Amino acid sequence: MSPVQRTVSRTLLVLVAMFAFAFALVPLYDVFCRVTGLNGKVDTTAQALVHEGVDESRYVTVQLVTRSGAGLPWRLEVEQRQLRMHPGQTVEVGFTFVNQGAAEQWGRAVPSVTPSQANRHLRKLSCFCFEEQRLAAGERLALPLVFQLDRDLPAEIHTVTLVYTLYPVASGEIARRAPEAQGGEA
Amino acid sequence: MASKLPKSPLEHSAGGAGAAAESPGAPPRGLLRWLLTTNHKEIGTLYLVFSLSMFFIGGIFALVVRLELFQPGLQFVEPEFFNQMTTLHGLIMVFAAVMPAFTGLANWMIPLQIGAPDMALPRLNNFSFWLLPVAFTLLLATLLMPGGGPNFGWTFYAPLSTTYAPPSTTFFILGMHLAGISSILGAINIIATILNLRAPGMRMMDMPLFVWTWLITAFLLIAVMPVLAGVITMMLLDINFGTSFFNAAGGGDPVLFQHLFWFFGHPEVYIMILPAFGIVSAIIPTFARKPLFGYASMVYATASIAILSFLVWAHHMFVVGLPLVAELFFMYTTMLIAVPTGVKVFNWITTLFQGSISFETPMLFALAFVVLFTIGGFSGLMLAIAPADFQYHDTYFVVAHFHYVLVPGAIFSIMAAVYYWLPKWTGHYPSERLGRWHFWLSVIGVNLTFFPMHFSGLAGMPRRIPDYALQFADFNLVSSLGAFLFGFSQLLFVVVIVKCVRGGEKAPAKAWEGAQDLEWSVPSPAPLHTFETPPHVTPQPHP
Amino acid sequence: MPRRLAWLSGAGGFALSPQVLANGWNMPVGVTDLSREIHSLHMTIFWICVVIGVVVFGVMFYSLFRYRRSRQPQAANFHEHTTVEVIWTTLPLLILVAMAVPATATLKNMYDTGDAELDVMVTGQQWRWRYDYLGEEVAFTSSLSTPRAQVRGEEARGETYLLDVDNPLVLPVGRKVRFLFTSDDVIHSWWVPELAVKQDTVPGFVNENWVRINEPGIYRGQCAELCGIDHGFMPIVVQAMAPDEFDAWLAERRDEAAQEALGVDRDWGHEELMTRGEEVYAAICASCHQPEGQGAPPTFPALAGNPRLQEDLGWQLDTVINGVSGTAMPAFRNTLNPVELAAVITYTRNAWGNATGDVVQPARVAERLAR
Amino acid sequence: MWQVIKSVLAAFFGVQKERQRRRDFEQGRPGHFILVGLVAAAVLVLLVVLLARLAAS
Known part of the structure; x- marks a missing residue:
């Protein structure tokens, strides 16, 4: 193996490594987001309740905002747009999906939290945003959001806004089937 | 688009070193010769001619942009076409004009400066050149496709470049892949040549700074072009195969695109400026007749930039919504990297101090580089201050910054290199009179075009808009006039080159009195095959 | 006005009123505490750069002038002086550290979104x-x-x-x-x-x-x-x-x-909807589908003489209200209220020769949105 | 080894003596320099991250 061939093969190795590194950045970015709460990315799996008592001394306002993206004739209603809670407390809020379209369709609510520092302190016990939903034409589906804010939520955070945006899901992308037999006026 | 190849400048007396051509028959003549050449000098010329013609095409796009921005209102083009012009101006200038020009200079000069007969992999060298015309013909062809060419800026942010892009985007991606592969193959070739084909006696530490900076640039290319290839492959999957890397609807994230792009993007801008540092570090000592000040510092600082340039990418994303800790991190690293980069300017100026300076055209361009690149460096320092960047970001202040760093930076250094090495390539001196005209018109044109942009940017004019409010009218008028002056004065450059190729004052082997490096030991014009037998290089203390 | 004359009249737009020119050259000082802080950071780093620039270019042009070949035939030969290099590296480093402190404070201030009213x-x-x-x-x-x-x-x-x-x-x-x-x-x-x-x-x-x-x-x-x-x-x-x-x-x-919600209950006349629809179309839809409805295929489909639009009102309602995923057509339920939606749909169904004669009442759009 | 580290830190700072450069090139092996350079970069990243966290708190 001549020195030129040695150099070339080593360089090719680095090339392949860097190309793989570019693709490895995608999952790495997700991990990095979850750890630092960068860009409001939120957990996509249910988490266990932590019993650490409620911090009665201060209130945190939680705003809930729902929006609909293009291409999905659905509406997401929420019982109350704004609520006050103590850090450490567990809260349940009722959401209702309504399919205003004329056909059955898959859709998903993509969550986003701001301020991003609050993201690490938000623990979701059950959320409709964990998987895609299937609604028949005109169907209404009520699903709860149960979440808890840590006691050690930084003091300077007084307001946390949780935004859900509805997006259509192409049938090919269905990751996990929504639990069956939940249709009708649940 | 085979561009106007000048009468072959390399017609040498057959009596040159070793008349026996490699292939048994006489070497192929005419176009076939250029198609099949594996000689680093001819491939260097191909790169340079290709880069010059692309420089004019990119320049025409810029003039269309400046024509529309000449005054308020839409007079000449529709916003859709305007966006295509800004995008292709950026892409052609970065990937088709500046990078191939530096690669051409590397192909020509590296073997001559290290005493190598040719590049390590000559056939690969030919292939990596001929990828470029294919890649950029494809990219330019997207202008004629239904839905028009790429209109999302040369930084092609998602989702504008994926979900909301014209159908021609897939061809844009293919074109960029080909250009990327060409750069990677070129970089492999250069690393293999520098590391293995140096003449005995020419140790790593005796290499001229142009070779050093190109070695570092080649390492950056190898580390970074695959990331660009990765990003555009992800785009391809998002557009055609329904994945959602950058589509929030499917769990992706548009900001991930920006992280990936700028992780490639910032080392890329260093790729475009390090060879310029090498060129200026060769020219200034020659015409100041004084050794470069702090050669060791230059080599070490350039090497450290190779690593530090990977830590600063998100200063392009201060307003995208990064958390506070990330903003602070990137502000500090950007400030840190500004030191080894900025300090180089002091080395050049101290080289001038107590020198004996003459002002031929290459020296004029190198001095203009030092002055105007430093102005670009200062606006870069201002942009590093994150809170202030909230007001500067995506305005014409940023446009002024990177044009000051790239036009008087990279492009002036390429022109300086061409004027400096033309005697070696063609055996004639380029005409000093025309060279001076070209220099002064370019300097006035560059400043007339880009200096007012600082003010329109600060006053609040965003980037990439086809029409603007009245308070920016005066600045844009001056910029447009400057752009046309600068654009047409480049025709002079072509005249100088063609005249120099055909004739002009004969140049001796050592064309410039203060020149030191190895390439000046070879006769001018440099015969097709040089250093067949490696030259004897005495490892003297650094020249 | 012929294009050439337009070019001239446009050139007349240079007389800028003082109010607009007030911040004509530099970053505006602004009307918030933060904008004033940012402005002072901007001016501080600017003046630092000017001072360094004057010194650096001063030395450079002096050297160029003083040590030009005709006046200085023999150049010196020094090419190494590490202490000088250390000085001119630490100096900018210290300046940058000095700049980083106020910049960090301002940035922290910008990220404090607590207790907003x-x-x-x-x-x-x-x-x-x-x-x-x-x-x-x-x-x-x-x-x-x-x-x-x-x-x-x-x-x-x-x-x-x-x-x-x-x-x-x-x-x-x-x-x-x-x-x-x-x-x-x-x-x-x-x-x-x-x-x-x-x-x-x-x-x-x-x-x-x-x-x-x-x-x-x-x-x-x-x-x-x-x-x-x-x-x-x-x-x-x-x-x-x-x-x-x-x-x-x-x-x-x-x-x-x-009031606007009330407007939904009553029946709107054809003329009323058409005029309101034309306004909405010009403000919002014209930039893609072009003022005459010819669109820019394939990215923006034509509406004038569009067969599917003329035949399938349900499809048009769904497309306008809910948008089309993966294209530039947004869900206009997020942008327009029922009256505007009904008006623009009625307008597009009866303009440029699409004489379908349909009149879409806001009540119908509202019912569809509230279903 | 200490010699290589000193050189890499000097490189980050951007200033180096001719004597030092000559000795580095004569004795040092490139692999060492690249490795120490990457480690130094990692350390620098860590330091600046801590500095940023400190400044942000």
Whole structure:
């Protein structure tokens, strides 16, 4: 193996490594987001309740905002747009999906939290945003959001806004089937 | 688009070193010769001619942009076409004009400066050149496709470049892949040549700074072009195969695109400026007749930039919504990297101090580089201050910054290199009179075009808009006039080159009195095959 | 007016009124504490660079002049002096560290969005802005109001050319306002120089920022991130007024929204819907589907003489209300109220020869939205 | 080894003596320099991250 061939093969190795590194950045970015709460990315799996008592001394306002993206004739209603809670407390809020379209369709609510520092302190016990939903034409589906804010939520955070945006899901992308037999006026 | 190849400048007396051509028959003549050449000098010329013609095409796009921005209102083009012009101006200038020009200079000069007969992999060298015309013909062809060419800026942010892009985007991606592969193959070739084909006696530490900076640039290319290839492959999957890397609807994230792009993007801008540092570090000592000040510092600082340039990418994303800790991190690293980069300017100026300076055209361009690149460096320092960047970001202040760093930076250094090495390539001196005209018109044109942009940017004019409010009218008028002056004065450059190729004052082997490096030991014009037998290089203390 | 004459009349637009020229050359000082801080950071680093520049270029031009060949035939031969190099490296480093301290303080200040008295959600859409006053039931869309004729040069350009909107964002002076930024399609960037607020709106995510305006007045800005054809035509106008005036405005705006809702119940005449529909079409739909409805296929389909549009009203309702995923057609339920939706659909079904004769009542659109 | 580290730190700072450069090139092996350079970069990243966290708190 001549020195030129040695150099070339080593360089090719680095090339392949860097190309793989570019693709490895995608999952790495997700991990990095979850750890630092960068860009409001939120957990996509249910988490266990932590019993650490409620911090009665201060209130945190939680705003809930729902929006609909293009291409999905659905509406997401929420019982109350704004609520006050103590850090450490567990809260349940009722959401209702309504399919205003004329056909059955898959859709998903993509969550986003701001301020991003609050993201690490938000623990979701059950959320409709964990998987895609299937609604028949005109169907209404009520699903709860149960979440808890840590006691050690930084003091300077007084307001946390949780935004859900509805997006259509192409049938090919269905990751996990929504639990069956939940249709009708649940 | 085979561009106007000048009468072959390399017609040498057959009596040159070793008349026996490699292939048994006489070497192929005419176009076939250029198609099949594996000689680093001819491939260097191909790169340079290709880069010059692309420089004019990119320049025409810029003039269309400046024509529309000449005054308020839409007079000449529709916003859709305007966006295509800004995008292709950026892409052609970065990937088709500046990078191939530096690669051409590397192909020509590296073997001559290290005493190598040719590049390590000559056939690969030919292939990596001929990828470029294919890649950029494809990219330019997207202008004629239904839905028009790429209109999302040369930084092609998602989702504008994926979900909301014209159908021609897939061809844009293919074109960029080909250009990327060409750069990677070129970089492999250069690393293999520098590391293995140096003449005995020419140790790593005796290499001229142009070779050093190109070695570092080649390492950056190898580390970074695959990331660009990765990003555009992800785009391809998002557009055609329904994945959602950058589509929030499917769990992706548009900001991930920006992280990936700028992780490639910032080392890329260093790729475009390090060879310029090498060129200026060769020219200034020659015409100041004084050794470069702090050669060791230059080599070490350039090497450290190779690593530090990977830590600063998100200063392009201060307003995208990064958390506070990330903003602070990137502000500090950007400030840190500004030191080894900025300090180089002091080395050049101290080289001038107590020198004996003459002002031929290459020296004029190198001095203009030092002055105007430093102005670009200062606006870069201002942009590093994150809170202030909230007001500067995506305005014409940023446009002024990177044009000051790239036009008087990279492009002036390429022109300086061409004027400096033309005697070696063609055996004639380029005409000093025309060279001076070209220099002064370019300097006035560059400043007339880009200096007012600082003010329109600060006053609040965003980037990439086809029409603007009245308070920016005066600045844009001056910029447009400057752009046309600068654009047409480049025709002079072509005249100088063609005249120099055909004739002009004969140049001796050592064309410039203060020149030191190895390439000046070879006769001018440099015969097709040089250093067949490696030259004897005495490892003297650094020249 | 022939194009050439238009070119001349456009050239007349150089007489700039003092108000516009006030911050003509430099970054505006702005009307918030933060913008003043940023301005002083900007000027500090600027003057540092000027001083370094004068010194550096001074030495350079002196050397060029003093040591030119004709006057200095023999050059010196020194090429190494590490202590000098150490000095001129530590000096800029110290300056940068000195700059980093106030910059960090200002940046921390910019990220403190705590205890705001008003929350406004700013949504970037392809080529306009939508403002929702969270918890106040007031929301509206703000589009460019400079007539296209001025852009074409057929009319004289006003002083605030390209910086005018139909519904400015009204904010109270002296109260801390928290912004939530998001987007319905591509990345835009909401920027008002005088408020020193610039934040990208990323689709699918929410960013936040804040402002406390010190002086009442009108502050203009533009979208600062390339977002497609009309990126240069989606300005921002913020009208800052005294807190009590603001509360009155908010109450009045709330009643207006109620009025608009009432409008849904009554039957609208054909003429009424057509005129209102033409207004909405010109303001919103024309930039893609072109004023005469011919569109720009394949990216923007033609509406004039579109067979599917003429036959299938249900499909058009669904497309306009809910948008088409993966294309530039947004869900206009987020932008227009039932009256505007009904009017623009009626207009497109009866203009440019699409004489379908259909009249879509706002009540029908409202029923569909409330189903 | 200490010699290589000193050189890499000097490189980050941007200033180096000719004597030092000559000795580095004569004795040092490139692999060492690249490795120490990457480690130094990692350390620098860590330091600046801590500095940023400190400044942000």
